[in-house]
Amino acid sequence: MREGLLDKTNTASNVWADTAYRSKANEDFMEKQGFVSKVHRKKPHLKPMPLHIQRSNAGKSVIRSRVEHVFADQKSQTGLFIRTVGITRATMRIGLANIVYNMRRVLFFERLIASA
Incomplete structure (x- = not known):
């Protein structure tokens, strides 16, 4: 599905997404197509998240939250x-x-x- 979602005619090359979209295949695809991955990183299993990854995810969340609030507002208007x-x-x-x-x-x- 990523081929249909990511469009080279878009004005931006950054791809913002949550941890569900982070995979080796997706990262390789984005790199080959010239996109810049801004996908959140997952917390290591049974380990604390490193501070530099926490900071990186926090910075990404600031941008993503602006978009997510629009969808949350639309959901509250129409329900599901x-x-x-x-x-x-x-x-x-x-x-x-x-x-x-x-x-x-x-x-x-x-x-x-x-x-x-």
Whole structure:
């Protein structure tokens, strides 16, 4: 599936993911395709995580959390299901949820600027 997910026409070469996507095959594929892996590292089994890996994962989490919060907000709006008949209506429902999210973000930033 990684061939369909990673696209060279994307503007960025960094690949952000959690530990479930770290494997030798995925790392080799990303290196051959010119992508930069920002995939979290796993904790060694029955050992404490080394401090440099903890710091690296923490830095990656700062970026990933910004994206994950968008998906969490959409999930809270729709639940796990989009109850429509047909892909066109489902696509429209997702598009409208995205517009609502963006409008709420604009209002948040306007309030933030106004209070400063």
